[in-house]
Amino acid sequence: xxxxxxxxxxxxxxxxxxxxxxxxxxxxxxxxxxxxxxxxxxxxxxxxxxxxxxxxxxxxxxxxxxxxxxxxxxxxxxxxxxxxxxxxxxxxxxxxxxxxxxxxxxxxxxxxxxxxxxxxxxxxxxxxxxxxxxxxxxxxxxxxxxxxxxxxxxxxxxxxxxxxxxxxxxxxxxxxxxxxxxxxxxxxxxxxxxxxxxxxxxxxxxxxxxxxxxxxxxxxxxxxxxxxxxxxxxxxxxxxxxxxxxxxxxxxxxxxxxxxxxxxxxxxxxxxxxxxxxxxxxxxxxxxxxxxxxxxxxxxxxxxxxxxxxxxxxxxxxxxxxxxxxxxxxxxxxxxxxxxxxxxxxxxxxxxxxxxxxxxxxxxxxxxxxxxxxxxxxxxxxxxxxxxxxxxxx
Numbered sequence: 592x593x594x595x596x597x598x599x600x601x602x603x604x605x606x607x608x609x610x611x612x613x614x615x616x617x618x619x620x621x622x623x624x625x626x627x628x629x630x631x632x633x634x635x636x637x638x639x640x641x642x643x644x645x646x647x648x649x650x651x652x653x654x655x656x657x658x659x660x661x662x663x664x665x666x667x668x669x670x671x672x673x674x675x676x677x678x679x680x681x682x683x684x685x686x687x688x689x690x691x692x693x694x695x696x697x698x699x700x701x702x703x704x705x706x707x708x709x710x711x712x713x714x715x716x717x718x719x720x721x722x723x724x725x726x727x728x729x730x731x732x733x734x735x736x737x738x739x740x741x742x743x744x745x746x747x748x749x750x751x752x753x754x755x756x757x758x759x760x761x762x763x764x765x766x767x768x769x770x771x772x773x774x775x776x777x778x779x780x781x782x783x784x785x786x787x788x789x790x791x792x793x794x795x796x797x798x799x800x801x802x803x804x805x806x807x808x809x810x811x812x813x814x815x816x817x818x819x820x821x822x823x824x825x826x827x828x829x830x831x832x833x834x835x836x837x838x839x840x841x842x843x844x845x846x847x848x849x850x851x852x853x854x855x856x857x858x859x860x861x862x863x864x865x866x867x868x869x870x871x872x873x874x875x876x877x878x879x880x881x882x883x884x885x886x887x888x889x890x891x892x893x894x895x896x897x898x899x900x901x902x903x904x905x906x907x908x909x910x911x912x913x914x915x916x917x918x919x920x921x922x923x924x925x926x927x928x929x930x931x932x933x934x935x936x937x938x939x940x941x942x943x944x945x946x947x948x949x950x951x952x953x954x955x956x957x958x959x960x961x962x963x964x965x966x967x968x969x970x971x972x973x974x975x976x977x978x979x980x981x982x983x984x985x
Contacts, residue, residue, distance in 0.1 A: 608959070615965055616955040620712055622660040622973035623948075624746075624848040624930060625722065625797075625819035627937030629684045630666045633691065640695050647935035647947040650698055650717065656951040659712050660702075660973065662746065662818065663688050664937065666724040669753040678735050681728040685721060685742050692719060703743050704791075705984045708977070722795065722818060725751035726758055726783065733786055745984065746793035746816055749776075749783070749803060757783065764800030765829035775802035776810070784810045791985035796820075796840075797850075797932070798830065808839055814979045815845035819932035821855040822916045828854065828861055834923060841924035844982070846975045848932025849916045853940035856916065857908035860940070867899050903940060910944040914957045917971060926967040930976045 628639060628648045639649035653661065665688075667680035692701045699717040702708045711718035721742075726749045729735045739747070750760035754771065757780035763771050776784070784807050787794050794811050796804050797820045808815065817840065823831035832840075832847060840847055854861045874895055878888045920929040935941075935948055944953050951972075958968050 608956075612952060612956045612959055615959065615968055616657050616952045616972075619657075619955070619969045620659045620973040620977060621657050621951060622662075622931065622976040623658055623935075623951075624662045624816060624932040624976060625664050625724075625850070625937070626661055626933065626935050626948075627664045627666055627724075628935070629663050629687055631936045633687045634684065640691065640698075647941075650695060652948045653717050654698075655949040656947075658717060658948060658951065660708060660718040660720065660976075662720045662722040664722050664724045664818075665728070665744070666751070666937070667728065668751070669727075676730060677725075677728040678730050678732075678739075681723055681739060681744075682742065685739075685744070688719060688721065701743060703745070705977075705981045708980060708984075720745045722746040722748065722793075724748045724795075724798075724818075725753070726755050727751065727753060729783070731756060731779070733782065736783065736786060736792075737790065740790045740792055744792060745980075746795045746818065747787060748795040748797055748818065749780070749799050749807060751798050754800075755780075758803045759800040760798055760803070761800045761829045762798075764802060774800065776806035781806070781810045787811075788813050788983075791983055793979060793983045796845075801833075801836070804832075804836060805839070808843055811843070813983045815840065815843055816976070816979055817845070817847040817932070819850040819934045819937075820847055821850045821852075822919045825916055825919060826855055826858045826861060830855055837920055837923055837928070841928045844927075844979070846928055846930045846979050847920055848930035848976065849913065849920075850938075851913060851933045851935065851941050851945055852938040853903075853907050853942060856913050856942060857906075860903070860906050860908055863906050864903060867902060871895055871899065907940055908942045910942050910953055911957060913942050913945065914954060914961070917954075917958070918961065921967070921971075926963075926970050927975055927978075929971050931972060 626648055632646050637645055642651040643649050665681050665684040667677055671677045671680050673679040692699050699719055700711040701719045702711055708718050721744045723744045749758045752760055752762040754760045754763045757777045759771055759774045784794055794815045795818045796815050797817045821831045823833045917929045
């Protein structure tokens with residue numbers, strides 16, 4: 592009888608917890624500040640209007656995950672896709688999002704200001720916003736910055752991994768410091784930040800080097816965003832932010848939105864990856880001098896790649912390790928400065944349990960398990976970013 596009573600209590604507690612998670616998650620406004628599905632899927636012809644097997648995101652799965660507001664990243668790398676250049680790349684991706692929204696008017700809406708964001712949320716639609724990932728897409732031209740604003744860009748990441756002539760990136764400041772022509776923001780870079788403030792474009796400091804980060808904070812008059820960055824003190828990689836940076840963002844009133852990439856969440860994952868990639872390089876160098884048939888060399892490399900994939904998959908961090916990053920920021924500066932910036936469809940590895948956009952409720956569950964209040968969870972899931980939008984948008 593006691594065993595039956597214990598099992599009944601356990602079942603009831605589990606049910607209540609599951610119901611609490613569902614209720615809190617569904618009522619919260621969930622804002623994800625970074626998703627790369629435009630460049631990784633939509634431009635390749637994948638129709639995310641319906642559930643698809645490829646990638647992490649589509650309209651059905653966003654709905655299932657309880658996502659209310661999604662910033663779509665407009666990204667292009669160091670080499671432009673179009674012969675016309677980076678600016679044309681940006682316009683092409685923005686056009687692809689516009690087409691998606693026009694094809695699905697009852698399911699999503701493209702917002703240009705805070706009022707439209709709130710209206711779309713009330714209507715139960717996926718509210719889409721545009722974030723341009725990399726200042727190289729304005730091609731050193733304030734006129735092109737303004738044109739991208741007219742085409743509904745609402746945040747711009749000052750740099751991607753590549754520096755511009757007016758802002759240095761985290762990758763270059765950390766890994767290529769000797770070859771950097773300049774560090775931080777130039778006078779033109781400061782003009783870019785000021786003009787973004789004037790127009791109502793959020794300044795995004797993910798990917799920026801520390802000097803650029805502090806230079807931008809010294810110029811901006813509005814709260815900033817780190818659209819997809821995690822905590823350096825937990826996982827010390829060049830893309831994560833240090834304690835003093837976290838405190839500076841809090842002083843500014845901005846938000847740091849945690850990136851889900853395994854290598855930015857787990858120190859152990861990052862170290863193993865570096866070790867195995869080093870071994871792969873050594874293997875390839877050794878094979879160059881070996882008198883083996885090419886097909887045998889290819890087989891050995893393929894065998895190593897298979898081992899690498901298996902080892903890295905097995906070493907993915909737990910979901911709780913991702914929430915540790917949120918927890919760290921909250922304990923350091925408070926619950927007003929943490930958010931969600933998944934980088935879905937832009938990363939090759941994710942924590943166990945966060946395989947696609949349907950899994951956001953698990954974050955709510957973990958926060959609730961750690962004793963977070965409904966008020967704090969609402970802030971972290973989206974309220975903090977909504978505050979930054981309201982402070983920036985016209």
